[in-house]
Amino acid sequence: MKLKLALAAVAFALAPAVASAMCSGMKHETTASGCTAGQVWDADSATCVEPVTG
Template identity: 45%
Template structure:
């Protein structure tokens, strides 16, 4: 009985840490598909930009 309680306490204590390891999921991921027409995805800034022509 004591072993079962110890294992249950360990598992319940480890669950929040495992959830955080998976990522919070609160941030938005911008991809090239989300860019408006005429814009391109810039991987350095992580956002859509209007390309400059020279």
């Protein structure tokens, strides 16, 4: 019983580190909601750009 409790405690203690490590290799993509104020999303280049007025 003590062994199971100790293993469960170790698993819960290491869970956040394992979850964080799994996400670190993922590529995070910018979307329209990630553009700064005054910029717009350009779908062709998949980046935030200054709007062209003219």
